[in-house]
Amino acid sequence: MSAAAIRLAQEADLDNIMTLEHECFATDAWSRGNMHLELMAHHTTYAVIYEGERLIAYAGLSKVPGSDQSDIQTIAVAPAARGRGLGKALMLHLIAEARKQHANDMFLEVRADNPVAQALYLGLGFEHIDTRKNYYQPDGIDAWVMRLQFAKASVGREPIVLGIESSCDETGVGIVRGNTLLANVISSSMDEHARFGGVVPEIAARAHLEALQPTLREALRQANLSLQDIDAIAVTNGPGLGGALMVGIGAAKALAVSLNKPIYAVNHLVGHVGVDILERGKLETPTIALLVSGGHTSLLLVRDLLTDVELLGETIDDAAGEAFDKVARVLGLKYPGGPEIDRAAASGNPKAIRFPRGLTQPKDMQKHRYDFSFSGLKTAVARWVEVAEAKGEPFSVANVAASFREAVVDVLVTKAVNACVAHGVPRLLLGGGVVANARLREVAEQRCAEHGIELRIPAFNLCTDNGAMIATLGAQLIMAGRQPSSLNFGSESTLPVTTVQSL
């Protein structure tokens, strides 16, 4: 049952409501007159759910203008329609309505002998604050008085989440409201690593500390929000560079404590997958996800973003982005290697040299079907250049770059498409900074089209490491009713993708 089937009650619903009222409350049903007044009162909101012509559930909210309180007046679900989440859907609808009318709290009474209903309300964040003796007559049953404080719960509202990312060389702060992107600011220390030809962890960590405050302020400015508007903080706690992760973690924890808001420690790689929600409003599952960056080369099967992410394979040595950087050095090109090789390869022949495709032999299929290896490829390119130079033969850098790039792209896309086919998954999502590579996108588009696979490539500033993806994953956890993390988590450099949230 989707929330869309809920509509506001009208006077014409009265007959149907009274029929269900008597069916649900045999001994203590309201009178038709009272129900009529309830439906028509200016301070009440009644919602109904129909299945075809038949009313199967209704619920009512009372919110007197000028009062901070709201009350659930009644809620009824037809016995035949129970266990389908209709009660929860109605409650969420009325909670959202009460929020809209600026209530601070919601109260309700529930029979002490109705544990199913109690569990529903507790799950929504209600607390049992009082018991009224013999409240329900003529049965003489006690009532639990329950209260939901909206300031402490995000249920019924799209939470505004601020995400902090610091797992590698990008300091990212992103802000989302539910599934909507409000800000995404990225400060990169890439230039500082250039003279070393690769990311230096200590330099990255130092840069995070310096970038933190300006990046945060810029994100708030973009979102036109103050920190007081934030409902929760999310932060990457792995996988990534330990010293770099710790800067973000220390910052996020102090921010959460200073704002008295919950904190969610989330998985960086799962964040790369979840970011698609910001562009599509939801994540289509199942999907295969290929995440390729300077630090990762991972192939995931995602059946559910929060509960079922499986690592199919990953690199057993260098990440693909690292291979680009190292081969760029061999060819005398600048750092970062990806765009440089892309540029050099533009005029080259990708078939000029047949470089090896790592882990694609039949013998590799048993153990490394979806794993990657780029170390051998990188060495092969270096040897090839060495031999050519030793012979004093002039060679085309463009051809070497194009042939190397082709080998990397071929392996990446072949394995990803194979995973889609083998698992019967008609979707492929790309993520990570290497997605900027033009040839990767081109080949992925072509091969996916051949196999009837839908290809998703989020905008580049959502593909590269960013805070918005971390905020998004935090928001998804909150909207799914997950408890916040404690303040005690640490950095996990090798956090597995199966751990979406660290508690």
Added chain:
Amino acid sequence: MSYTLAIDTSAGTSVSLHQGGKLIAEVEYLENMKHAERIGSSIAEVLKVAGVEANRVGAVVVGRGPAPFTGLRIGIAAGMMFAEGSGAKLFGVVSLDAIAKAALEGTAADGSSGQPLAALVSAETPLLVTADARRSEVYWALYSGLTSNGVAICIEGPGVIKPAALEAMLQERNIQVQRTSLPIAARQLTALFEAQLGDGSANTDVTALYLREADATVPRDLREAGKKVSG
């Protein structure tokens, strides 16, 4: 009266809350690790013990080191962000300066009192403060005494050096020193900060004092390095 939150992660994880210079609560982990794990709960704990909301904190004081890299950053990052969230003003204190003040006044990190060294120290016989810098090195600085408000006057340093080289330098220059290597605690940052307010020398600079370059060497020939890396 507003509160001052002090954070020092140059050695262990040390957090304290003060009101008008008076210590209200503190959390102290001496162990030189797990800063990221402990920093959040330590701040939450001092607020909770004191029954104080974050927005009543008017100043955050962080220790800038000098200190080994990883832990130091976590405390500074946390202090910065706590100030952002609570609206407090952010100040930085050189951790060695805070140790110097404590030694000169005879107050140890645990609050116990020892012999105040102030009477024995002068520009000619300065106080040498050292702290473990790992890798067989120490952080050091020299102090000539206290200002009238009690701010330690640094006349040289801070620097990082091998202990033998430090001794050789002192001998060569024929400097007699009083010595201390008291452990640092957040409460000592506040003591110094309060004195600096009196002097008008409180500083909003919170830059980390690493005193060492990042561990990285530029490959002599990037092309060669690329070829030799094979795995």
